[in-house]
Amino acid sequence: MKPVSLNEIKQELQHLSATDITELCLRLARFKKENKELLSYLIFDAHNTASYIKETKQHIDELFKDVNRQNIYLAKKTLRKILREINKQARFTLNKQTEAELRIHFALTLKQTGIDIYKNKALENMFLQQIKKAKAALSGLHEDIQYDYQKMLDEIE
Numbered sequence: 001m002k003p004v005s006l007n008e009i010k011q012e013l014q015h016l017s018a019t020d021i022t023e024l025c026l027r028l029a030r031f032k033k034e035n036k037e038l039l040s041y042l043i044f045d046a047h048n049t050a051s052y053i054k055e056t057k058q059h060i061d062e063l064f065k066d067v068n069r070q071n072i073y074l075a076k077k078t079l080r081k082i083l084r085e086i087n088k089q090a091r092f093t094l095n096k097q098t099e100a101e102l103r104i105h106f107a108l109t110l111k112q113t114g115i116d117i118y119k120n121k122a123l124e125n126m127f128l129q130q131i132k133k134a135k136a137a138l139s140g141l142h143e144d145i146q147y148d149y150q151k152m153l154d155e156i157e
Contacts, residue, residue, distance in 0.1 A: 034088065041092045053098055056089050057105050064109050072120050079126060082106065096137040100149055103134035107156050131157065 013021060029036040045052040063082045068074035086106055090099035107130045110117065117123040131153060138146050 037088070038092055046093075049093070049095065049098060052093070053101055056102060060086065060102070060105060061109065064113065067113060067115070069113060069115055072115075072123065075115055076120075076122055076126070079110070079123070083126070083130070096140050097145060100134045100137040100141070103130045103137065104149060104152050104156065106130050107134070108152070111156060 016024075025039060029039050041052070045055075060082060063078070063085065067078045083106070086102050089102060093099070107127060110127055110130075115123065117127045134149070134153060138149050141149075
């Protein structure tokens with residue numbers, strides 16, 4: 001079965017009542033954890049971005065506590081898990097400033113862990129890729145905001 005287009009779904013949703021839309025959202029949230037997380041963000045956190053960024057950074061810091069600093073292989077696995085979380089949060093917010101801030105926080109925290117990222121090519125690439133993505137996210141922002149974040153990036157590099 002082929003799913004219908006987003007435009008068709010949008011048109012059909014306009015004809016439904018508020019209670020029907022609520023039931024559809026709740027049913028959708030039951031099927032996938034990510035759908036539930038997105039709905040939670042949109043309902044509870046979308047209106048207060050600063051608080052959401054702070055909570056997400058704290059969550060990232062907690063995940064960094066689990067990084068194995070002795071075994072590079074295990075460290076890479078944990079860091080990839082953290083990056084999946086950052087990518088998910090960036091998709092939820094659809095805000096380039098939030099994305100840049102989370103990626104810069106990741107790079108800064110990775111530097112502070114004491115892991116020699118330049119000893120392992122995969123870790124170095126992971127680090128450089130996050131800086132590159134942060135710069136790409138910053139490119140669409142206002143010049144003053146770009147300047148502030150660029151200073152942070154320069155300190156990291």
